[in-house]
Amino acid sequence: MMADPHPDTSRTTGRSSTLGVLRTYLGPLKWQVLGLAALLLSGVGLNLLLPQLLARFVDNAKLGRAADPGLLIRLAGIYIALAVGVQLLNASATFVGARVGWTATNRLRADLMAHLLSLDMREHKERTPGEMIERIDGDVTALSNFFSQFAVRVFGAALLLTGALVMFYSVDWRVGVGVTAFTVVTLIAMNRVRKLGVEPTRLEREASAKLFGFVEERLSGLEDIRALGTGGHHLNAFLRTQREFFTRSIWSWRRRSVVWQLSMILFAAGYVGVLAAAVGLYAAGAITLGTAFLMYQYMSMVEEPIDQLTQQLQELQKAGASLGRVGEILSLRSAIEGGTQPLPAGALSxxxxxxxxxxxxxxxxxxxxxxxxxxxxxxxxxxxxxxxxxxxxxxxxxxxxxxxxxxxxxxxxxxxxxxxxxxxxxxxxxxxxxxDVQLFQASVRDNLTFFDPDMPDERVEAALHEVGLDTWLARLEQGVHTPLPTGSLSAGEAQLLAFARVMLLDPAVIxxxxxxxxxxPATEGLLTAAMTxxxxxxxxxxxxxxxxxxxxxxxxxxxxxxxxxxxxxxxxxxxxxxxxxxxxxxxxxxxxxxxxxx
Structure with a gap:
């Protein structure tokens, strides 16, 4: 009965593309993103320094009795302190990243809900409520997981990967070139195979939306299903719908898993190559044992970020499908748009x-x-x-x-x-x-005002008195703030509450x-008096x-x-x-x- 929410449609313009959605919802958080970048840079810098300390420790320990115990203790202490610092910086970056991700997607969720409410009835007739729920909750939750982890893991991984490659060049330019070529080939290969999972993931989300819609419709018609004894037929239909979702989920997972399977094969070859180079350089006297150990450590630093990128590529596939589906909804425009001419005061013809x-x-x-x-x-x-x-x-x-x-x-x-x-x-x-009066699992006040916090309690109580619900109101323990569970009212009381909603709105046409x-007949008489x-x-x-x-x-x-x-x-x-x-x-x-x- 209250006015429908109509968000500024200009805000949704340009959001239909993936970059448009990212720019709209991550752009206002630029200072938090810069703070996140500072944390990641600091953490990566310390992470790259740790193998250097470890290499010095190994080289000095190899001297045996000639080793300086004090230096070894200092190196160990510095290593432990920096390792703790890396963990603290990583934890801080994770917290800030999650805050950025959830802040952005909560805004997206709210705007998506408002946008759906603003669409005309034609659009809502074409989609079930369950599908709408999946778009607002399922797709946006997938995006929130992606946003909250992507910056920390992907951006941090990219920094760490770059730093590790630079360190390989500092050890031996030939090893640096080899590891760089390996990294480029690995990233190109994984980027190509990741595209295999985008379309299956989109179909998986669609099947999920269909499943939500099926459940919502059956719960809404539960009385008819039970009364007609058709529960078994609906259960069979549910199993068929669920089977489709399960089948598409498995197919989607298999396509996405190709990325990390390829990663395992490539890195097995990569480790063999780096270890062979380290052994060869050490045998030739070109590097020390600590440097050989350093090369292995930096190879793990190449593997770790690429492994993170591999995992995030799967999340990127999910997020890409969700962004596309969210973009489709945001690109919808209501065919019904308002004008600017005011209506005359009072009753209207x-x-x-x-x-x-x-x-x-x-x-x-x-x-x-x-x-x-x-x-x-x-x-x-x-x-x-x-x-x-x-x-x-x-x-x-x-x-x-x-x-x-x-x-x-x-x-x-x-x-x-x-x-x-x-x-x-x-x-x-x-x-x-x-x-069919729609009542919400909320207080009496919220049911009448449609959650308008500015409506005074006195006006709500006056509207209830006006429609003849004063005796009913007096029985409520918390007055208008009493929770009103769905199904707790008779048909007559529900209609009178609907009349009270209209009283609060004070319209010109009813x-x-x-x-x-x-x-x-008795309740109808009370309703007739209220209607008069x-x-x-x-x-x-x-x-x-x-x-x-x-x-x-x-x-x-x-x-x-x-x-x-x-x-x-x-x-x-x-x-x-x-x-x-x-x-x-x-x-x-x-x-x-x-x-x-x-």
């Missing part, structure tokens, strides 16, 4: 002028829902909307609040085309109460989709399935097969024995409308 509508406007063979609908509802009046199932009643009301846009004709409020009104303004002035269709207070001084459209609901309507509008069959004042239509409304009155119930309006 509603007018349809030759309105056509189809849910599939791009399909020329598709059958439209509304055809040339035209009527005018004066400001402050109530119209009862009648018609058999599929006549277009609900669709007509969706066009007023712009959940969809008419494919032809014009809808106006207070003489202003709804397409020229800012969406936030429109949905503050038009409130919709459906039969749309009610048969608020009393599931209520007993709610509609006072406001324009209202009531979709009716009971005659009592429209007994106090000013006008009656009868739809049939997308056309206006009848439009006029209720009292006048009731007196006209040839009117559709009079036939319904004679039938006594609107349940017979299928036959009367056919």
């Amino acid at each position: 509603v007018a349809f002028r030759g309105v056509d509508f189809s849910y599939t406007p791009d399909d020329p063979d598709a059958r439209g829902v509304l055809h040339g609908v035209g009527f005018t509802l004066p400001a402050g009046q109530t119209v009862g909307l009648l018609g058999r199932t599929g006549s277009g009643k609900t669709t007509l009301t969706r066009l007023v609040s712009r959940l969809y846009d008419a494919t032809g004709g014009q809808v106006t409020l207070g003489g202003v085309d709804v397409r020229d009104v800012p969406l936030k303004t429109l949905r503050q002035r038009v409130a919709v109460v459906t039969q 749309i009610l989709d048969e608020p009393s269709s599931r209520l007993d 207070r709610l509609l006072a001084g406001r324009t209202a459209i009531i979709i009716a399935h009971r005659l009592d609901t429209v007994a106090r309507a000013d006008r009656i509008l009868v739809l049939g097969d997308g056309h206006v069959l009848e439009d006029g004042e209720r009292a006048q239509l009731a007196r006209d024995p040839r009117s559709h409304y009079a036939e319904l009155l004679r039938a006594g119930v609107l349940d017979d409308a299928e036959g009367v309006l056919a």
Whole structure:
């Protein structure tokens, strides 16, 4: 009932590409990134110094009795101190990297949620809620793991690899050239094979989204599944969906594992080459034993960063697939955009002028829902909307609040085309109460205000009193702050809470989709009294399935097969024995409308 969130769409422009997403969400954290770089540089510098100390220690220890015990002790002490320093710097870099990664992806998660909420209903009908959850949670979590580790491991590994290669050149330029060639070949080979995992990973994420969607839909329809005894069939369908996810996961893992399998083979050859060179140089007297040991240590420093790069390439594959899927969502643009023209104050008239509508406007063979609908509802009046199932009643009301846009004709409020009104303004002035009231596992206050922290408790309590829930409110231990578990209210209480939401919003136009269709007579009387207070001084459209609901309507509008069959004042239509409304009155119930309006 409250206004929909509409983020600044300009912020999402340019985020559809991978670099665009990275630039948008990592760019504002540049100072933390620079601090992270300083920590990594310091840690790499100390890490490169440690083998030098170890080589000096080995060369001095080899002297036997001629060795200087004091020097050995000092070298050991310095080595231990620097090793501890390296660990502290690495821990600090990991902390800062995780902070940068989670800060960036939390912003992405929030913007992605706001963007999804801003999309029009066509987009939401094409995707299940489970798929949306997977995009916001699963894909962004994969990115958060990547962001939090990538800078530390990849950037740090690149620095360490560069430093180790420089050290090889300082020992012997021929060894340096050989290790450099080995490193280039290894990186090129792994970069080529890593691409094998991108498409399988994307398909794996899609299968995961499909699984989430399946579970969400079955949980939503749990009552029907149990009542009809079809649990076994749905379980079989779940197993088929899960099998597809499992199969794609295994295939994706196998493709990604090629990277580290190749790495193991190449480094086995690399170690053999470095050890052979060390042995040869030592036998020729070109290097000392400590330097030979130094070469082995630096080879491990080449292996470690490439191994880190190998692992992160797999994470990069996952992140690349997730970035692509997130970019697809961020690139979506709502076909419904607001204008800049304000609405007049007070109650608003509603007018349809030759309105056509189809849910599939791009399909020329598709059958439209509304055809040339035209009527005018004066400001402050109530119209009862009648018609058999599929006549277009609900669709007509969706066009007023712009959940969809008419494919032809014009809808106006207070003489202003709804397409020229800012969406936030429109949905503050038009409130919709459906039969299925959505309640959240939150406090009474949050359920009424839609988590608006600025709404005073007094206004919330006043709205509850206004709809007749004062006695119910008095029984709550924590008042409006009492948690309201889903399913704890009767249908009547849920409808009254929906009315209280509208009271807080104070709209100019109210749309009610048969608020009393599931209520007993006593509760219906309470709801009718609340509805009378709610509609006072406001324009209202009531979709009716009971005659009592429209007994106090000013006008009656009868739809049939997308056309206006009848439009006029209720009292006048009731007196006209040839009117559709009079036939319904004679039938006594609107349940017979299928036959009367056919």
